[in-house]
Amino acid sequence: xPTIIFIQPDGSEQRIDAPLGLSVMxxxxxxxxxxxxxxxxxxxxxxxxxxxxxxxxxxxxxxxxPYENDMLTCAxxxxxxSRLSCQIIVTPQLDGLVIRLPPTSR
Amino acid sequence: MSEVLSGTAIIVGAGHAAGELATHMxxxxxxxxxxxxxxxxxxxxxRPPLSKAYLAGTVTAQSLLIKPMAVFxxxxxxxxxxxxxxxxDRAGSRVHLADGRTxxxxxxxxxxxxxxxxxxxxxxxxxxxxxxxxxRTLADVDRMREQFKPGKRLVIIGGGYVxxxxxxxxxxxxxxxxILEALPRVLARVTAPELSAFYAARHRNAGVEIRTDTQxxxxxxxxxxNAITAVVSVDGSWFEADLxxxxxxxxxxxxxxxxxxxxxxxxxxxxxxxxxxxxDIYAAGDCTNHPNRFFGRRLRLESVPNALExxxxxxxxxxxxxxxxxxxxxxxxxxxHLKLKMVGLSQGYDQLVMRGTTESECFAAFYLKDGxxxxxxxxxxxxxxxxxxxxxxxxxxxxPCRLADEGIPVKDLLTHP
Numbered sequence: 001x002p003t004i005i006f007i008q009p010d011g012s013e014q015r016i017d018a019p020l021g022l023s024v025m026x027x028x029x030x031x032x033x034x035x036x037x038x039x040x041x042x043x044x045x046x047x048x049x050x051x052x053x054x055x056x057x058x059x060x061x062x063x064x065x066p067y068e069n070d071m072l073t074c075a076x077x078x079x080x081x082s083r084l085s086c087q088i089i090v091t092p093q094l095d096g097l098v099i100r101l102p103p104t105s106r
Numbered sequence: 107m108s109e110v111l112s113g114t115a116i117i118v119g120a121g122h123a124a125g126e127l128a129t130h131m132x133x134x135x136x137x138x139x140x141x142x143x144x145x146x147x148x149x150x151x152x153r154p155p156l157s158k159a160y161l162a163g164t165v166t167a168q169s170l171l172i173k174p175m176a177v178f179x180x181x182x183x184x185x186x187x188x189x190x191x192x193x194x195d196r197a198g199s200r201v202h203l204a205d206g207r208t209x210x211x212x213x214x215x216x217x218x219x220x221x222x223x224x225x226x227x228x229x230x231x232x233x234x235x236x237x238x239x240x241x242r243t244l245a246d247v248d249r250m251r252e253q254f255k256p257g258k259r260l261v262i263i264g265g266g267y268v269x270x271x272x273x274x275x276x277x278x279x280x281x282x283x284x285i286l287e288a289l290p291r292v293l294a295r296v297t298a299p300e301l302s303a304f305y306a307a308r309h310r311n312a313g314v315e316i317r318t319d320t321q322x323x324x325x326x327x328x329x330x331x332n333a334i335t336a337v338v339s340v341d342g343s344w345f346e347a348d349l350x351x352x353x354x355x356x357x358x359x360x361x362x363x364x365x366x367x368x369x370x371x372x373x374x375x376x377x378x379x380x381x382x383x384x385x386d387i388y389a390a391g392d393c394t395n396h397p398n399r400f401f402g403r404r405l406r407l408e409s410v411p412n413a414l415e416x417x418x419x420x421x422x423x424x425x426x427x428x429x430x431x432x433x434x435x436x437x438x439x440x441x442x443h444l445k446l447k448m449v450g451l452s453q454g455y456d457q458l459v460m461r462g463t464t465e466s467e468c469f470a471a472f473y474l475k476d477g478x479x480x481x482x483x484x485x486x487x488x489x490x491x492x493x494x495x496x497x498x499x500x501x502x503x504x505x506p507c508r509l510a511d512e513g514i515p516v517k518d519l520l521t522h523p
Binding site: 046067071073 | 133152492
């Protein structure tokens with residue numbers, strides 16, 4: 001099972017075994033990762049699962065659909081690395097994926 | 107305070123608010139027992155897909171769980187499903203369950219949600235016909251889905267979100283769909299006439315028949331009395347039906363609270379921390395009537411974000427870390443390929459500003475009052491939705507001309523509204 005590493009703004013880490021096919025948001029919710037809420041259940045409607053994907057990992061993940069980018073347009077603390085983690089599905093290639101949480105995550 | 111944290115917390119209900127309360131209370135330092143008592147047997151699950159993907163059959167019941175059992179187990183949260191809480195004995199700090207059990211609480215949190223507003227037709231009060239449906243629970247949809255067969259005549263009573271979402275799924279499935287709406291337009295309680303007209307047109311194009319100003323008075327049953335054969339309106343029109351779905355609103359489940367003498371007025375009355383008129387009892391979610399700072403009045407909302415965000419505040423407050431619930435309401439509804447997202451409450455607006463055209467099926471309708479944004483309805487326009495959340499919550503004054511000007515990027519509207 002791939003491992004996904006969630007890093008909080010204070011640097012603390014959670015390493016989680018992630019079942020293939022789940023979204024990264026659901027993996028985080030299933031392990032109570034602070035800052036990832038997923039309030040809309042993964043329908044790309046709420047932007048409460050915002051995280052930063054480090055550049056070297058971006059090439060292993062399909063690029064964001066326009067709708068995801070639209071949701072990020074006016075979200076807080078958006079950078080070029082921003083993604084909505086409900087739209088990233090766990091694949092074998094994502095073993096070791098690092099997701100950093102934004103500073104203002106509620 | 108620290109003693110109470112090792113006491114017993116009972117959460118009544120097992121919907122969105124209840125699940126969020128339980129885990130967040132643990133996160134906020136509640137060391138004692140946490141019991142979640144739900145009338146439905148299931149762990150908390152996502153309700154919005156019930157009228158969309160789950161009705162369409164594209165997702166499984168298992169995938170609807172908000173969090174798996176393992177999360178509740180590892181947080182040492184006890185889940186008692188399929189049991190109703192009958193009464194609260196406030197003097198004795200106990201609840202009485204329908205199965206005869208009694209449980210002591212140090213803090214009680216009511217997350218009882220609501221139930222579908224019943225259709226006031228005497229003929230169906232004694233016994234529910236097999237082809238008559240409300241939509242609130244997984245069981246409701248399981249029952250309804252079996253009858254969702256191409257060619258069947260579906261009559262939907264109520265042109266609100268539930269009715270329209272069911273219509274979208276049904277027409278794509280090949281049913282013949284008629285919506286009966288008592289008011290002059292669909293979505294009348296929640297949007298401007300422009301939006302209602304847009305949605306009515308979209309449904310009619312898909313083949314849905316919409317009858318507005320049509321109030322249902324009665325139904326006709328087959329000789330067995332088990333099935334509705336037609337729906338009858340006040341003006342005497344008949345609508346033949348193979349199945350009927352009713353979506354005419356929600357009734358908050360307040361009886362447990364009111365029977366116990368708690369203050370209730372269109373919902374369980376709570377303060378901004380979710381505390382009821384009894385300091386040991388809190389409430390969260392659809393069942394509450396709570397103050398809203400942005401709109402300067404009390405609100406009772408039927409919404410997932412309200413349930414989750416309020417639950418998080420109440421969880422902290424119960425644990426002695428008072429956190430006021432300060433939130434701009436928001437909602438979403440998916441029909442066909444239209445993603446409708448709304449922020450705020452438009453009631454009392456004095457100006458409607460459109461950005462984009464309804465013909466393009468990609469637009470935002472801004473509702474303003476005195477130059478400030480009250481609400482927005484966006485269709486396939488996520489940037490404007492996110493923009494409006496900030497404009498309303500940060501109370502930023504906006505220039506209507508700039509809002510309407512699509513030449514100005516949305517991002518710039520936030521920095522120079």
